[in-house]
Amino acid sequence: MLVCWELQYSFARDFLFKGNVIFSGILLLFLSACGVDQYSSENSSTAYEETEVLDESYTEMIEVESQKERSEVNSTEETNPAEEAAADSVPIVPVKDETGIIPAHLEIPSIKVDAQVDGYGLDEDGKMEVPDEGESIAWFERGAKPGTQGNAVLAGHVDDRTGPAVFYDLNKLEEGDEIIVTSEDGEAYTFLVSHKEAYPYDDAPIDVVFGKTSSRNLNLITCTGEFDTNAGTHRERLVVFTELKE
Template identity: 45%
Template sequence: MKRKIGLFSLLFFLIFLIGCTSSAQNQSNSGDSSDSESASEETEVTTNEQNDEEPEKDESEEIVKEDEKDTSEDEKVESSFSSSDIIKDERTGIAPTRIEIPAIGVDTVIEHVGLLDNGQMDVPDGPDNVAWFEPGTQPGAPGNSVIAGHVDDTVNPAVFYDLHKLEPGDEVIVTDENGEKLTFEVFEKEVYPREDSPVKEIFGYSHRSLLNLITCEGEYDEETTEREDRLVVYTELKE
């Protein structure tokens, strides 16, 4: 009887021991699973944090790169040109000493004059000569060269009395002391009030080689001893 009780007790102990071992393993497996899930969650969190913390692109770096690109393009454009590509204007003029205008029968000497004390262009000494504005552009060079002449002496006709008769296509020929001649062609004529003449248009710079002929026009003013208007005939160098 005691032997049966002992065997029964031993069997019960073994069953209890097996149950504890199984429970411990389940707890261990459960713990491992929890640890694994926890580790997985931590990994996901870390990955998300890394993604969240990924540095944004530096806009200043992009701007610098764009500037470098633009500079590189500019350098390419500049390098495509050389000093040999620049066309120099080598046109030169002459110091005129004589003028001919076949259409109105003018053939006379050219005087060289400058400015008066009042800032106006000087005029030729007599009624039969004309005057070239020497401080300005030489005939033939780029710009506006100016030659002036009297229309009359209040009584008799002067050298530019018939200047108003010139028409587009008429020629004006100037010669220097060495005999070099330049031929200009009339393309326009205008009458301006004496006090409102376009000085820059008449005397200023132009890329064209122009020769402008000036004389008086209009009614004679006894007080100022001048006529009211100015006639300008515009001519251009014939190539």
């Protein structure tokens, strides 16, 4: 029987300085009270928020370098009339929107997951709100959107008072399995499982799961490992890492 599920957070200011980029307000997570009576399984949810401030001179430097490179390329290129005419005859292919989507539905065919996704933020106490129902999935809406550059994060229960829940079989996923995320208006992105890792509940690599990246990732989280009655939670967190299918 699931007793309760609570997420607690604390902010660490001025966490990292790298070049002219200042990372601050890193949201650290502490998961607790993922209690189970006789029915033991795995639960999870988590959150992270990162803001950055770019030094203006650094930004200007990047823009100047970009303009310089474009000028150099333009000055060395010679236009061929035949090539130009051929280029004009090629139809324009729309570029897929890379701003991501607000997820409304998640499908994982290999483990028969077909579930609703809802956005959750933080409550007044700084704790992440999570679904009351075991079959719903939480998207941390203060993080990245699925399909955009970054680590989008979804979390789900693995059991509730009635038995197995939405992410009960998450640990069965294998490399190459498809994860399909769909928005309210039907726009869909497909992700492929790259790998999965289990981490101690109090020592998960927050930057790897929630941090910045140039890839378009979707990370799925739940609990795993033995239940620690003293800590009131499972000893590990399972993270399934997936990448956008090109």
